[in-house]
Amino acid sequence: MQIRKLEPGDAERLEAFLNETPEDDRTFFKEDISDRETIRALLTESRGLRYVALDDDGKKIIGYVRVLPGTGLESHVGEIRLVVAPSNRRGGVGRDLARRALVDSVRELKLRKLFVEVVAEQEPAIRMFKKLGFTAEAILRDHLCDRKGTMRDLLLLCHFVDENWAGLAGLGLDREVG
Numbered sequence: 001m002q003i004r005k006l007e008p009g010d011a012e013r014l015e016a017f018l019n020e021t022p023e024d025d026r027t028f029f030k031e032d033i034s035d036r037e038t039i040r041a042l043l044t045e046s047r048g049l050r051y052v053a054l055d056d057d058g059k060k061i062i063g064y065v066r067v068l069p070g071t072g073l074e075s076h077v078g079e080i081r082l083v084v085a086p087s088n089r090r091g092g093v094g095r096d097l098a099r100r101a102l103v104d105s106v107r108e109l110k111l112r113k114l115f116v117e118v119v120a121e122q123e124p125a126i127r128m129f130k131k132l133g134f135t136a137e138a139i140l141r142d143h144l145c146d147r148k149g150t151m152r153d154l155l156l157l158c159h160f161v162d163e164n165w166a167g168l169a170g171l172g173l174d175r176e177v178g
Helices: 008-019 023-028 036-044 093-107 123-131 162-170
Strands: 002-005 049-054 061-069 077-084 113-119 135-145 151-160
Touching: 002 093, 008 036, 008 049, 008 061, 049 093, 061 093, 077 093, 093 113, 093 123, 113 123, 123 151, 151 162
Parallel strands: 077 113
Antiparallel strands: 002 049, 049 061, 061 077, 113 151, 135 151
């Protein structure tokens, strides 16, 4: 697996990855990922960080992460949006993408707090983020409503960089940050 920044030449690969994204996972995108122009805009946007994980032969995107920094009074805060192809879950792809996003957010964007929204039922994702130093800060009851009308709770997990430095050192990330 290779992780690298998203590039303009990734348009077709990104579109294929997003089109294969299951309906339940589309909650991680606040954009309309069924719209081709929206997908193309993701490739050229300059705010924040965007990374992809490519399969072993480097031809197919198997994971995507985006860090979107806040503005104004929230300029020290960033939102992480992470999606991994179902066939590549539980193999470390999400963890490696999240780690890369976390480290580079601190190093390049100078963020001091990061948050991620996770559907409360997605226990493996919650465990993964907790291992990276995220803690539950809020639960928003019946916050998501899928196309079938099913209501779901949304969990807000936060990572406070200053409080988690020891945790970063334990993961070996302190050599990459700072």
